[in-house]
Each structure stands twice: as C-alpha cells, then as structure tokens.
Amino acid sequence: MTRHLYVHIPFCPKVCPYCSFYKEASDRNKTQDFLDAVLTELDFRQREQPLQPETIFFGGGTPSALSTGQLEYLLTGLRSRLDLSQLAEWTLEMNPATVSLEKATLLRDLGVTRISMGVQSWDEGLLKVLGRVHNARQAERSYEILREAGIGNVNLDLIFAVPTQTRAQWESSLAKTIALQPDHISAYCLTYEEDTSFYERFAKGEFQPDESWDADLFEMTMDRLSAAGYAQYEISNYARPGRECAHNLAYWTARDYLGLGPSAFSTIGLRRWQNVPDTVTYGARIRSGTGAESSVEQLSETTRRAEHLAFSLRTDRGVRRDDIAAWSDEIAGFEAEGFLEARGEHLVLTRRGRLVADAIGGTFV
C-alpha cells in the first residue's frame, strides 16, 4: 500500500532565475488539459497499485498559480477518487503573489492542512536580485491572509547566501520570519543549478560563492532559529514541536511514494520512475493511454538502503550505529573529527558535522 502522494503543478506566475524545478510560465490554454491528465493518471495508477495516502504534497512549480476554480476542480476530483480516511497532512505550495482569501479558504475547506509559502527574503533589494514577482509587504499580507483563512500549519521558505546579501540582511530576514511565528521554516543555502540564468552568471564569474561565508550564515540560521524554539530536524528544516513535515519525513525514511504530473518521480518498492518533464507531452501521453513515464530505474536493495542512510543522517534522528557498521573506519574518523556523535544506539551529525553533511552522507552511496 502506498501512503504518500506527490502532485507536481508545473506553472509559475514568473520563472525565477535560480530555480531548476520543472516549471513554465502559467498558460491558460494548457491548464484544463493538464488538470484532466493528472486525474486520469491517478485513475491509471490506482488500478495497478493500492493507494491510501497519509500525506499529500502539491508542489511545483507553484500550485497556487492555478485559479480558485481550477484548484477546486483538481482537489474535488482527487477527493472523489481517493480514500482519505488515513490522511494526516495535506501540503500545498504557494507563491505570495498568488494568495487570496478566497483561494486559501477553499483550500482549507477541501482538506489542505498545511501551506508552504516561498518568501525567500524580506529584503526588497534581494527579492529583486532573486527575480521574485512579489515584494516583502505582499508576502507579509499573504501570510496574514493564510492565518485569516484558518490555515493552522504554515511553512515559510527562505534562501540565504544570495549574491550581494549581507550578514545584517540575513539576520533581519530571520528576525522578521520569527516574529511572524510560522509553524515551520525551510532555510536553504542558494545553489547554482545547471540550466538556470544564475548558473550562467556563476559560470562567467559574475557570482562567486564562498563556502566559509555560506557556513557563517548557516551557523547564524541554526543559532537564531533554535533560540526561537524551532528544532532543526533536518539540515534545512526547522519546526516547532509536532510541526515537522510528515511528507518530507516519509521521503527521508525511504517510504514508497507516488508522484503525479510532469517531471514527478515515484518510488515503489525497488522501482523508481520519472514522468516526462514536459506538460504538453505529459498530457498527450496520458490521453493516449501510453503512460507518462520517461525513465525507469530498477534499484538494488543496497542502493535503496544507502539512500536511506544518507537521508536519515541529515535528520536529527540520525542512523543506527549497527546499520553503518560496514563503514566503521570512516565513522571512527568522523567521530574523531567531531562531525558525528553517539545518541543512544544512533549516530547523529554534530553542529560541525551539519556543515559538511553532503560529504559525510556521500560515504554511504
């Protein structure tokens, strides 16, 4: 039984220059076909594999780029097809420029329990550097609207190490976020992703990342958020008690998940596939009944276990020492360096270890 469902909505109000998620600018002409294709894909998947979701995550792209009517069509269609008796969390990602009271109220009424909103920064200048479509005042108003609509669980996304960003700007973005009291905060270090315009500027030498600067801002993030009562339960994710994202925890603990929509990944047992990352082709293939998969991978038990270890290590639960006994020499080295520490039968990253988490996780894959 698959218990975690992801739905990819590939539309955005405007494409940001740093982002490599599969998305395109919203296009009215494509939307209805896309909504029907997602529902048809769900019918098809449910015929081959039982699905009873405990978590649903609508990501993107920007799910809130859909109009209120389109969201109603999609969510109602989903509700009528799914057994939601075990559903504990339903997240939907929003961009502040696409929030309205009518939309947020509809989402709440249709069962969405958690909104994840991309704020990125509270600094007007940095929002421009990031090419965002909204300003800081709009983001704050959108946050208030979510609360007015009765959304009880809200995450705000932030990005640090943005070109030109100063320490003081990041400190004040953290303070502003804390003052709003969201339930959850995701704070990502900017990455230069291939096929983005930020990557081109980085490749030309216009942007020059500095690892020690990134580490300094990351340490400030950990200090400020933990002092404000947010537990760092994963490298980039901080939550008030009981507000960890159950859907992401499912990924990090290697649960099976089904992904619908263009570019979405699914992993069920040892089979992993990705849907074609093109909205028109996706729709055409679903309509013709040929299936939307564009790549399939047969995983080995060893790969799946290694991924599980690498993901778990990024969380505050860490990994059982017994599960990584095969790497005892490397582990002893990491402990001696102060990157890993024992917590009962588990090994968890120390504060120093979180700064080099990718390198440590890479040992197991």
Ligand SMILES: C[S@@+](CC[C@H](N)C(=O)[O-])C[C@H]1O[C@@H](n2cnc3c(N)ncnc32)[C@H](O)[C@@H]1O
């Ligand atoms: C799908 S978007 C969230 C919702 C909505 N599309 C928005 O941007 O407001 C997921 C998040 O990934 C983060 N992100 C995207 N590209 C990134 C990059 N290159 N480096 C760091 N974080 C990035 C941003 O914080 C963004 O909010």
Ligand code: SF4
């Ligand atoms: S950050 Fe969000 S709004 Fe910007 S392009 Fe990526 S998915 Fe779209």
